[in-house]
Amino acid sequence: MRQQRVDSGEERYYLDFAWPQHMVALECDGLESHGSPAAMAYDLHRQNRIIEAGWNLRRFNWSAVRFDPRQTIETIRRALVASGWRPKPTRSEPAPMQAN
DSSP, rough: EEEEEEEETTTEEEEEEEETTEEEEEEEEEEEOOOSSSHHHHHHHHHHHHTTOOOOOEEEEHHHHHHHHHHHHHHHHHHHTTTOOOOOOOOOOOOOHHHH
């Protein structure tokens, strides 16, 4: 989901990408909007409030998402698995054996 709303006390934030059923979020920070000292201070405050609201937050800069998307995807996948998400097996993967 894009632009997931998070309410933290009197503050409201919108996450870039979120998997709300797993409380996992992705934020993508560009240097233009997030590179100044004031922006960094705000981003840290915001990050702490989002984490306090129960979200498992992963932050990336834009170049990491653009030039290393596999690493970005793998980081999000690990966060989702840690939260209880179980990916469906692909055709090339056998389904896990169930104990009786």
